[in-house]
Amino acid sequence: MARRLAILGAVLALAAAGYMLIGARGNWGFVLPFRAAKLAALLLVGAGLAVATVMFQTITANRILTPSLMGYDALYVLVLTALVHGLGASGYAALPPALLFALNLAAMSALGLLLFALLARLARGDLVRLVLTGIVLGLLIRAGTTFLQRMIDPSAFQMVQGISYARFTQVEPSLLGLAALAILPALALAWTLRHRLDVISLGRDAAAGLGEPPARLERAALALICVLVAAATALVGPLASGSLGPTSFFGLIAAAFAHAITPHARHAVLMPCAALTGALILVGGQTLMERVLALATPLTVVIEFVGGVTFLILLLKRRSA
Amino acid sequence: MIRISDVHHQIDGQPILRGIELDIPQGGVTALIGPNGAGKSTLLSLVARLAPIQRGRITVAGHEVGRVRDRDLARVLAIMPQAQHVATRLRVEELVGFGRYPWHRGRPGPADRAMVEAALERFDLRALRSRFLDEISGGQRQRALVAMAYAQDTPVLLLDEPLNNLDIAAARGLMALLRDMAERDGKTILIVLHDINVATAYADRLVVMREGRIAAEGPPGEVVTEALLREVFGTEAGIARIEGRPFVIV
Numbered sequence: 001m002a003r004r005l006a007i008l009g010a011v012l013a014l015a016a017a018g019y020m021l022i023g024a025r026g027n028w029g030f031v032l033p034f035r036a037a038k039l040a041a042l043l044l045v046g047a048g049l050a051v052a053t054v055m056f057q058t059i060t061a062n063r064i065l066t067p068s069l070m071g072y073d074a075l076y077v078l079v080l081t082a083l084v085h086g087l088g089a090s091g092y093a094a095l096p097p098a099l100l101f102a103l104n105l106a107a108m109s110a111l112g113l114l115l116f117a118l119l120a121r122l123a124r125g126d127l128v129r130l131v132l133t134g135i136v137l138g139l140l141i142r143a144g145t146t147f148l149q150r151m152i153d154p155s156a157f158q159m160v161q162g163i164s165y166a167r168f169t170q171v172e173p174s175l176l177g178l179a180a181l182a183i184l185p186a187l188a189l190a191w192t193l194r195h196r197l198d199v200i201s202l203g204r205d206a207a208a209g210l211g212e213p214p215a216r217l218e219r220a221a222l223a224l225i226c227v228l229v230a231a232a233t234a235l236v237g238p239l240a241s242g243s244l245g246p247t248s249f250f251g252l253i254a255a256a257f258a259h260a261i262t263p264h265a266r267h268a269v270l271m272p273c274a275a276l277t278g279a280l281i282l283v284g285g286q287t288l289m290e291r292v293l294a295l296a297t298p299l300t301v302v303i304e305f306v307g308g309v310t311f312l313i314l315l316l317k318r319r320s321a
Numbered sequence: 322m323i324r325i326s327d328v329h330h331q332i333d334g335q336p337i338l339r340g341i342e343l344d345i346p347q348g349g350v351t352a353l354i355g356p357n358g359a360g361k362s363t364l365l366s367l368v369a370r371l372a373p374i375q376r377g378r379i380t381v382a383g384h385e386v387g388r389v390r391d392r393d394l395a396r397v398l399a400i401m402p403q404a405q406h407v408a409t410r411l412r413v414e415e416l417v418g419f420g421r422y423p424w425h426r427g428r429p430g431p432a433d434r435a436m437v438e439a440a441l442e443r444f445d446l447r448a449l450r451s452r453f454l455d456e457i458s459g460g461q462r463q464r465a466l467v468a469m470a471y472a473q474d475t476p477v478l479l480l481d482e483p484l485n486n487l488d489i490a491a492a493r494g495l496m497a498l499l500r501d502m503a504e505r506d507g508k509t510i511l512i513v514l515h516d517i518n519v520a521t522a523y524a525d526r527l528v529v530m531r532e533g534r535i536a537a538e539g540p541p542g543e544v545v546t547e548a549l550l551r552e553v554f555g556t557e558a559g560i561a562r563i564e565g566r567p568f569v570i571v
Contacts, residue, residue, distance in 0.1 A: 195427025202419060205371050205402035210473070211395030211423040265410055 008276040015284040022291040041171040042282040045232040048183045050278025052228040053251030066251040071138025073238040089156035108230035166237045182231035194267035249307020254278035322347040322509045328377030339533040352520035355530035369400040395423035399473040403481035414450040420472030444468040460491025480512040496523040
């Protein structure tokens with residue numbers, strides 16, 4: 001298994017080298033740090049979202065669920081729209097990026113925890129009810145966002161539209177450190193949960209019987225998921241193809257590919273594999289889009305397309321199982 | 322070994338258990354039987370702390386279930402829940418290895434590996450050790466789950482309807498393994514069963530439940546009577562004796 005992880009790491013290193021070097025001309029003193037900042041953002045976001053999705057799928061015992069599918073990404077756009085609505089376009093634009101990042105991170109983490117706690121209460125362990133309630137809550141959040149967007153002026157609306165997409169081409173370097181301060185410790189804490197996540201994958205009763213009460217672990221995992229997704233989204237924006245478009249399938253693809261690459265259900269293998277896969281999808285995809293296809297189409301559109309196909313395949317596999 | 326005192330339990334306001342008093346001695350197989358909705362599985366889940374105890378007291382090997390640390394409870398009591406669905410793709414030996422989790426918490430040592438090997442050997446799973454759970458039969462899967470509980474190395478083992486969906490040969494094989502664990506290892510086994518004839522054939526004691534209460538308890542030869550079958554199960558049935566054990570003929 002170590003060999004597969006090493007190969008994955010080597011391919012990621014190649015993709016990263018490609019991203020840094022392909023088409024690099026002119027002043028290398030400017031080009032390399034500029035690209036390095038964007039590369040760091042891609043690595044942080046890819047690894048953070050992929051690990052968050054793997055944890056989410058383990059605690060919900062469902063391989064097609066992602067935090068995005070449960071309406072979590074939609075919270076980001078709601079927070080942004082509420083800020084633009086409250087402060088006005090100029091007031092919003094005047095906010096220091098670090099403050100905006102902190103506001104987004106805090107609001108999304110808090111709202112995310114509330115959302116998941118509400119979901120858990122409403123669904124009471126019933127998975128079908130959990131999914132349906134999550135989707136309905138996601139729709140509610142999106143409808144609330146649309147309502148707010150109708151009430152702001154056109155220029156502010158245009159601003160909200162602009163910042164409602166993932167932006168890998170314009171990463172604010174000052175935010176990278178802040179995002180790393182949130183994502184890296186959260187990844188380290190997620191790593192400490194690896195054995196407990198293995199146990200909960202046996203089922204709630206079996207986990208309790210092995211001395212691992214699921215409720216405590218679920219709370220810890222959900223808190224980390226909220227921080228990881230919130231920090232990644234606050235750094236580059238939501239990986240959805242639009243505020244009202246389909247939810248992002250990025251986490252789903254990363255987790256599905258990680259499961260396909262490793263036959264091991266152990267999180268000690270699965271989580272690093274997902275982190276490498278997630279980072280590879282973003283770095284490789286962005287290299288292709290930015291350097292080869294000259295930004296002909298945004299990466300998020302391709303992710304949605306591949307993700308949609310993956311989602312259907314997973315659904316069909318479940319039906320035939 | 323297991324003492325249950327004045328246990329009451331409600332679900333959505335409906336009483337499920339009504340003042341259960343029960344002592345299960347150390348060693349041997351005790352079968353919980355009764356009609357659907359009698360409260361058998363609920364009682365088992367309270368003993369294993371899968372659900373909180375609302376009223377009353379349960380102790381297992383001297384540990385009060387409502388207060389003992391999760392890890393300590395898992396070292397005296399193993400449970401094989403009803404219809405256990407494993408969401409991830411696991412090999413047989415990985416599943417059995419999970420039985421050691423309460424002891425090593427994710428860092429298995431030589432003693433843990435030796436115990437897993439012993440469980441695979443004991444339950445005749447060596448040839449299947451590298452097979453995934455979805456590649457083996459229902460009977461083999463149940464055997465692997467019991468091997469996992471065996472690897473947990475606890476004096477008490479609880480099983481909730483482990484014979485569901487098993488054919489007669491697999492059911493018989495599993496019950497023989499449990500009987501063997503009780504006799505050779507001195508385990509205290511509490512098992513929920515639907516088939517009264519399986520219970521009378523393999524259990525040392527029967528606990529008969531009806532509408533959240535204990536209707537009768539004791540050795541099968543004393544407990545199973547035509548009057549009890551009529552009163553608890555609402556059915557007329559004859560009883561034959563085979564090697565001293567009652568056999569219900571419907």
